[in-house]
Amino acid sequence: MRLLGIDIGGTSIKSDVYDEKGSSQQEFREIPTPVDLQKGTNQIFDSLLRLITGYLDSGRTLDGIGISSAGVIDSVEGEVVYAGPTIPDYKGTALKQLVEETFNLPCAVDNDVNCAALGEAWLGAGQSTSSFICLTVGTGIGGAIVLNDSVWRGFTHSAGEVGYLPIDQDVWQNKASTTAMVKEYCQRKNLTRATGKAIFEAYEQDDEDAKAVITQFVDYFVEGLLPILYVINPEKVLIGGGILARSDILIPQLQERLENRLQASQFLPRSLESTQLGNEAGRLGAVYHLLKTCF
Numbered sequence: 001m002r003l004l005g006i007d008i009g010g011t012s013i014k015s016d017v018y019d020e021k022g023s024s025q026q027e028f029r030e031i032p033t034p035v036d037l038q039k040g041t042n043q044i045f046d047s048l049l050r051l052i053t054g055y056l057d058s059g060r061t062l063d064g065i066g067i068s069s070a071g072v073i074d075s076v077e078g079e080v081v082y083a084g085p086t087i088p089d090y091k092g093t094a095l096k097q098l099v100e101e102t103f104n105l106p107c108a109v110d111n112d113v114n115c116a117a118l119g120e121a122w123l124g125a126g127q128s129t130s131s132f133i134c135l136t137v138g139t140g141i142g143g144a145i146v147l148n149d150s151v152w153r154g155f156t157h158s159a160g161e162v163g164y165l166p167i168d169q170d171v172w173q174n175k176a177s178t179t180a181m182v183k184e185y186c187q188r189k190n191l192t193r194a195t196g197k198a199i200f201e202a203y204e205q206d207d208e209d210a211k212a213v214i215t216q217f218v219d220y221f222v223e224g225l226l227p228i229l230y231v232i233n234p235e236k237v238l239i240g241g242g243i244l245a246r247s248d249i250l251i252p253q254l255q256e257r258l259e260n261r262l263q264a265s266q267f268l269p270r271s272l273e274s275t276q277l278g279n280e281a282g283r284l285g286a287v288y289h290l291l292k293t294c295f
Helices: 042-057 095-103 112-123 178-189 196-204 208-232 242-261 278-294
Strands: 003-008 012-018 029-032 064-069 072-074 079-082 107-111 131-137 141-147 236-240 271-274
Touching (some): 003 112, 012 042, 029 042, 042 095, 064 095, 072 107, 079 095, 107 112, 112 141, 112 278, 141 208, 196 242, 236 242
Parallel strands (some): 064 107, 236 271
Antiparallel strands (some): 012 029
């Protein structure tokens, strides 16, 4: 089978073709996500149309299309039911219907973090795991809940929106995201810009501000993780995002802080670890969702 996996992000749309076992056919493509405020919703679909047509015009057939997308997605109807400002006028876009009617191919659509979690469940760190929480850390914090190989999506398709958890008179993603860490470091150093990589490099040089910022990040991250563990009691917690390139520093500190903060060891997950599939997780998860729902 030839299954096209597409990941619609806030800045780019990435795609590749996979077989039914998740093996890449080495046909990766990437185009910018159109965000022209004057053009409205259909600019996303116009870009998808050109992208998919490009694969079909190459003379190779496709058996189905799986789409991972930013926003809150009705995974049954394949429609965007809520989207933030990074993709203007995206709400209401019926991706599944538009793709199936245009190309006469089966299509499945889900939220990007849900797809990343499904990818990890299929071929990554979540394999053979009965339950896990997948958290993505970047400009905000996204979450997905996987129970028995299925994503728990919630009554209004909004389960896992953990970045909005209230923390210290704010929300979690404003306290424990990469953006929050960089902002705090810049304030301490009186800088206009910095990167997560630079902060960890400074940490390794015993920079006191970098140490303080990372310690604060760990504290806030664990603060938000605690209620999730008490409610879900997952077997694993998987954490992804560029900041986890330094999992060698973060994971041991998170594990230690978690053990100190939980009421008892019975609430600990079996493991807390970084995701394995990187940026490919969303595309693979979209293909897995397609296989589970359409074949």
